[in-house]
Amino acid sequence: MEKIIRLWNMYYMTFWKGLGGTLWLSALTVFFGTLLGMFVALLHMGKSKILRGVADIYIEILRGTPILLQLYFFWIGLPKLVPFELTDTQCILTALIVNASAYISEIIRAGINAVDKGQWEAARSIGLTETNVMTRVILPQAVKNILPALCNEFISTVKGTSLASVFFVGELMTSQRTVQSATFLALESLTIVGIIYFVLNFVLSKLLVLLERRLTISD
């Protein structure tokens, strides 16, 4: 216990920086992962059979392979694919976003499918365009179905960013590795980082519960 406090006092800046990295990586992954996931979900539910198939293969591959493998794949492969320079962080971030999008798209699709079919029909019958049917009637109702599962996904995204430490991308787990190699205090630094992760996710999950409650006010 004493060692932990001493370690924190000596290296708190490193941990803070790591936490900053984790928050930043998570926020970007969640934001762009949700956008991309929404796009994939729309393809997956669209009229075109080909696009539906493409979305299906995309989701199945990303869900069927380990995330660590995907990170390696993007880390090595992405710089060869694009004509411009990419940092390790950019490669890893892209991989995290792509991975999250597969899971999020399935959550969104399930949430949309759970909205009663009659709502689509009623919205169409009063003459709303397909875009308005989706954005004004279906999505607001789907959000309530989506939110709890999305909340879980956000939390696993935060935890998932720890894998970026394998590539020494600046985040919490990487800062733990830095501290450990400087001090040889493995358990102590792991404890500190563990507490930070736990507090972060605990706060996050409570915040999302609050948001959920506000959104379900109509029933």
Next chain:
Amino acid sequence: MTDEIIRTENLKKNFGKLEVLKGIDLSVMKGEVISIIGPSGGGKSTFLRCLNLLEIPDEGKIYFEGTDIMTQQKNISKYRQKIGMVFQNFNVFPNMTVLDNITLAPTLEKKIAKKDAEEEAMSLLIRVGLEDKAKEYPRKLSGGQKQRLSIVRALAMHPDVMLFDEPTSALDPEMVKEVLNVIRDLAKSGMTTLVVTHEMAFAREISDRVLFICNGIITEEGNPETIFTCPQAPETIRFLSQVL
């Protein structure tokens, strides 16, 4: 002769291998009130749902005011605005207040100012006796109130035709009357109306014409007195003897 508003020609619809509609020809005049009766699974609802392309027919043509709407699937929302529809399960929007349910389509698709739309919605609500529920969410309404709301929601778009798909089938018996009263007033006001219903007395009372749809075709049609007192087709005779 009055103007024709809807015409269908040889309308066919299959669900997989099941032929639900086997060629329906119908001409509806402006202001006409038509009841559609017949056994369950005979294609009544499917036919009604084809008229605003909630179901896309596999064959045949649907003319609305002379335009073949099957060729207008890109603009179908414009036509649906002129064809109001009321469903068995109400399908009111649970996440919006009663007032927002009604003003949604007029403000979005007709670009009517929110204030004007709300004013009109209120006058419609008064017409069906729901004015004190304007700020409530639908979960606080009874079935009959929900159904009256869904009628008003459709009327807010000023449709030329109203389609009712078994509007009282999901209601408790004591609420049937309040909904039928609204439909009756509407029909009497000159609204072109098509009702799929199991309320035979109601069909007999309000209709100019009754269609009997069975096994995907119109097996008999005529004025209500003839259909209900001396039906000709054996299917109609059997059906009426079971329900009356």
